[in-house]
Amino acid sequence: xxxxxxxxxxxxxxxxxxxxxxxxxxxxxxxxxxxxxxxxxxxxxxxxxxxxxxxxxxxxxxxxxxxxxxxxxxxxxxxxxxxxxxxxxxxxxxxxxxxxxxxxxxxxxxxxxxxxxxxxxxxxxxxxxxxxxxxxxxxxxxxxxxxxxxxxxxxxxxxxxxxxxxxxxxxxxxxxxxxxxxxxxxxxxxxxxxxxxxxxxxx
Amino acid sequence: xxxxxxxxxxxxxxxxxxxxxxxxxxxxxxxxxxxxxxxxxxxxxxxxxxxxxxxxxxxxxxxxxxxxxxxxxxxxxxxxxxxxxxxxxxxxxxxxxxxxxxxxxxxxxxxxxxxxxxxxxxxxxxxxxxxxxxxxxxxxxxxxxxxxxxxxxxxxxxxxxxxxxxxxxxxxxxxxxxxxxxxxxxxxxxxxxxxxxxxxxxxxxxxxxxxxxxxxxxxxxxxxxxxxxxxxxxxxxxxxxxxxxxxxxxxxxxxxxxxxxx
Numbered sequence: 001x002x003x004x005x006x007x008x009x010x011x012x013x014x015x016x017x018x019x020x021x022x023x024x025x026x027x028x029x030x031x032x033x034x035x036x037x038x039x040x041x042x043x044x045x046x047x048x049x050x051x052x053x054x055x056x057x058x059x060x061x062x063x064x065x066x067x068x069x070x071x072x073x074x075x076x077x078x079x080x081x082x083x084x085x086x087x088x089x090x091x092x093x094x095x096x097x098x099x100x101x102x103x104x105x106x107x108x109x110x111x112x113x114x115x116x117x118x119x120x121x122x123x124x125x126x127x128x129x130x131x132x133x134x135x136x137x138x139x140x141x142x143x144x145x146x147x148x149x150x151x152x153x154x155x156x157x158x159x160x161x162x163x164x165x166x167x168x169x170x171x172x173x174x175x176x177x178x179x180x181x182x183x184x185x186x187x188x189x190x191x192x193x194x195x196x197x198x199x200x201x202x203x
Numbered sequence: 204x205x206x207x208x209x210x211x212x213x214x215x216x217x218x219x220x221x222x223x224x225x226x227x228x229x230x231x232x233x234x235x236x237x238x239x240x241x242x243x244x245x246x247x248x249x250x251x252x253x254x255x256x257x258x259x260x261x262x263x264x265x266x267x268x269x270x271x272x273x274x275x276x277x278x279x280x281x282x283x284x285x286x287x288x289x290x291x292x293x294x295x296x297x298x299x300x301x302x303x304x305x306x307x308x309x310x311x312x313x314x315x316x317x318x319x320x321x322x323x324x325x326x327x328x329x330x331x332x333x334x335x336x337x338x339x340x341x342x343x344x345x346x347x348x349x350x351x352x353x354x355x356x357x358x359x360x361x362x363x364x365x366x367x368x369x370x371x372x373x374x375x376x377x378x379x380x381x382x383x384x385x386x387x388x389x390x391x392x393x394x395x396x397x398x399x400x401x402x403x404x405x406x407x408x409x410x411x412x413x414x415x416x417x418x419x420x421x422x423x424x425x426x427x428x429x430x431x432x433x434x435x436x437x438x439x440x441x442x443x444x445x446x447x448x449x450x451x452x453x454x455x456x457x458x459x460x461x462x463x464x465x
Contacts, residue, residue, distance in 0.1 A: 013298075014277075018277075046323070046324055046326070047324030048324055118403055118404055118427075119404065122208075124248055144206070147205075165205075185279070188301065190277060191246070
């Protein structure tokens with residue numbers, strides 16, 4: 001069962017609606033009990049890294065999610081800040097991330113190749129797959145996705161699934177075992193985003 | 204590469220969708236939810252929806268209408284109208300809206316920008332500046348106004364306030380030209396250039412677009428920018444028949460060719 005974690009951040013309704021149109025059932029989890037039937041977990045998120053971690057840590061679901069992810073029994077997809085908190089830390093804050101994916105989150109404006117482009121990185125951009133990921137199965141070459149962020153995921157381990165370019169190439173999708181993350185918003189990226197969410201449901 | 208955002212801007216007045224000229228004479232053009240459905244089908248980049256009654260009447264945002272719009276909308280949605288507190292902003296974001304637009308409340312109390320950014324993140328804070336050319340024989344430049352252009356702002360200059368908004372945590376500026384509203388004569392490119400060089404957050408221009416050529420001019424002038432329009436996307440032909448429309452993916456790809464080479 002597709003389970004959308006509602007810890008107070010992100011557009012929960014948008015995910016529910018996208019799956020509803022595809023006739024894929026979902027539930028919204030606000031406590032540990034409602035995680036018990038999860039096979040696929042969606043971890044949304046907007047706003048700042050620390051705020052997201054604080055809300056998740058105090059949601060009562062953190063430990064259960066840790067256990068589910070480590071047991072390997074579920075697939076999990078982090079979206080936007082929900083992807084960033086998969087990392088161990090962020091330059092945006094001081095709180096530790098979930099550490100489910102090797103990497104850290106960095107500030108666009110301090111990158112050596114950042115050339116005073118407007119921030120946040122806002123709008124529709126290309127996504128360049130760099131390694132096979134089931135998320136991108138059947139995706140058109142000219143697919144575009146909606147981005148809205150000022151920090152990016154950095155990793156030098158083989159978890160990188162796709163990159164996008166904004167002054168320089170940055171990681172916009174990761175995959176480490178049963179953990180997936182995308183920086184863009186598939187729930188607001190028309191038919192391209194719907195395909196990503198459908199692919200995730202079929203993993 | 205990042206594309207310019209082509210954004211229909213929808214005005215809500217007395218529950219219906221309207222289009223104004225110079226912020227006046229609202230003409231009924233249809234039902235808001237129906238319009239959102241059509242823009243879904245056309246895969247619009249983003250939508251801006253502004254309730255033009257809320258601030259003038261001093262009423263709360265209509266949360267029921269916002270929730271209905273957000274549930275229907277399959278693209279990023281920016282809502283504005285009557286937002287005065289960070290609690291209201293948080294509630295609206297919770298309804299499934301991506302961005303909150305504030306205008307008069309931000310000019311009356313600029314710290315509201317910081318408050319809302321703190322609550323919902325700066326990426327979701329849009330400051331809309333209603334701007335018109337100064338009138339009078341010896342006046343030049345632009346002035347800010349609020350309340351559907353009925354109140355003129357004297358304590359801030361345009362560029363001064365744009366920079367202040369950026370500093371306080373605005374994630375985007377929308378420049379709404381009163382003089383060009385509904386004119387369909389093209390964007391105020393001079394205004395666009397001034398603001399683009401004054402701030403380094405994303406910028407969206409609204410007011411004056413009457414053809415794809417006008418969109419192309421703005422992109423040529425300012426590069427990757429938000430290209431918003433009302434009349435262009437709700438009227439068709441020289442008699443301005445109401446017909447919701449939006450550039451095709453092919454049109455949009457052609458518009459990309461207007462981008463200045465970096």
